[in-house]
Amino acid sequence: MRLRLPEERPTEPPTGFKIAHPVLSQDGTRAGFTGVSLGGALPYGVVADASCVYGRRHRAPARRCDCGFHCVHERTAAEALLCTAEHRAAVLLDITVLGAYIRFERGFRYARQRVRTATVGPCACAARAVALADAGWGRPGWRALAAACAGCVRGRTSVSLAAFARLAGDGLRVVAGSGTETVTAEPGPPEGLGVPELVAEAALLQARLDWFQSRLARLEGGTAQQ
Secondary structure, eight states: OOOOOOOOOOSSOOEEEEEEEEEEETTSSOEEEEOSSTTTTSOBOSEEEOOOTTOOSSOSSOTTSOOSEEEESOHHHHHHHTTSGGGTTOEEEEEEEEEEEEEOSSEEEEEEEEEEEEEEOOOTTSSOOOEEEEEEEEETTEEEEEEEOHHHHTTSOEEEHHHHHHHHOTTOEEEEEETTEEEEEOOSOGGGOOHHHHHHHHHHHHHHHHHHHHHHHHHHHHHHHO
């Protein structure tokens, strides 16, 4: 006798939480995420379909496989994963579970998802993030990004939180928080930015300007000595 999993037909799609690394395409025209464990080599967009990472032809999630997207039910459970050393630079994703799914005690394994909100943690120096900057590693064709404050961006490849939301598309919201302060970067055209987004953009530009000025002063000093 073959056992069948009980079927659910919710009136609204379930929701959950997961962590991932934000990534930027090599040409800087697209943004997305890459997982922290199984399937981490395959970056995905805001709306994405899962496939079997083992190359099998079945649809994800298959009952006798562990393929598919994964998430947990509770936000606190996902936040706890950010405490580990290897996940400190990851961001917290609030997602909607779409398509077929398998429910477990702590979360879902499912076929399709929409990332609704990405919450970016503080910069490595503990200041509130205003940008996502090159983390020093990546996947073929994609640069991994990490939270950066205005003072730590310097000359690294980076995008503001609002710019990342626009590049990712599909209504993604990017939220930066440090302590009790939060800034929300809504997607939309540059001319539609609000005060928090403009302040973040200005801080990012000022940090880059300061870095270029310090480099220029160093070069000019070296030329004068010669």
